[in-house]
Ligand code: HEC
């Protein structure tokens with residue numbers, strides 16, 4: 392039988408040294424370093440919500456380059472979860488900033504407004520219902536499959552917007568839709584705790600208008 396060795400002087404000294412090093416490190420922590428606890432309690436910091444204006448792109452002399460740069464800025468709206476949730480590639484909408492599958496698992500139906508037995512309008516009223524946090528608009532429906540944006544690059548979305556085989560809208564109608572459509576406009580007033588789309592619908596519309604005027608060039 393071997394007797395368990397008790398920690399010798401050497402071991403105790405090492406422990407004491409380690410403790411001293413740790414407490415010194417804590418004491419030396421610069422005062423300017425933010426404490427972890429000062430970060431907001433939410434999972435991720437909110438992205439900057441401003442949208443750059445058309446004037447911010449005036450320094451790009453080449454119209455094609457300027458066109459692409461402005462579309463990329465407008466893309467911060469187009470690819471925002473508020474828009475993408477209704478422009479899925481499947482027959483089901485998604486929900487929240489994490490774009491989770493919609494609960495319950497509703498389907499597109501013939502015209503995007505849901506199954507005849509479970510229409511979108513059963514739950515989605517003409518305006519946001521703050522009581523339950525259910526978003527609303529009179530035209531609440533899924534975008535048609537040929538207008539799907541989820542999982543597509545901004546360049547692909549740009550090209551399909553301009554492709555008459557996939558979009559029934561002329562350039563003028565596209566602009567009108569983006570600037571004035573109140574279903575698009577919902578994304579800036581989404582109700583509940585939802586993150587609104589960046590900037591304002593007017594700023595977004597101005598970028599789209601300037602993009603069209605500079606030849607509607609698409610990113611790669
Ligand atoms: C049974 C009720 C119900 C039906 C039917 C329903 N929804 Fe919803 N939907 C909700 C609720 C409740 C929320 C809010 C969930 C949340 O934000 O946590 C929601 C959220 C959404 C969102 C997320 C908005 C966002 O950006 O956060 C989209 C998009 C959506 N619904 C589309 C549809 C479409 C399209 C249909 C019809 C095909 C539909 N819903 C049918 C109850 C319903």
Ligand code: HEC
Pocket residue numbers: 468469473474475477478503530531532533534535537538551552557558559560565568569574575576577578588
């Ligand atoms: C509640 C669902 C919903 C939301 C949210 C939504 N859309 Fe749509 N979107 C639709 C529907 C439905 C159509 C089809 C309209 C039509 O065919 O007249 C559409 C069509 C479009 C089109 C035409 C696309 C094409 O290829 O011609 C554009 C552009 C568009 N939406 C922009 C947006 C933008 C930008 C946002 C966010 C700021 C947004 N949408 C949010 C449902 C939605």
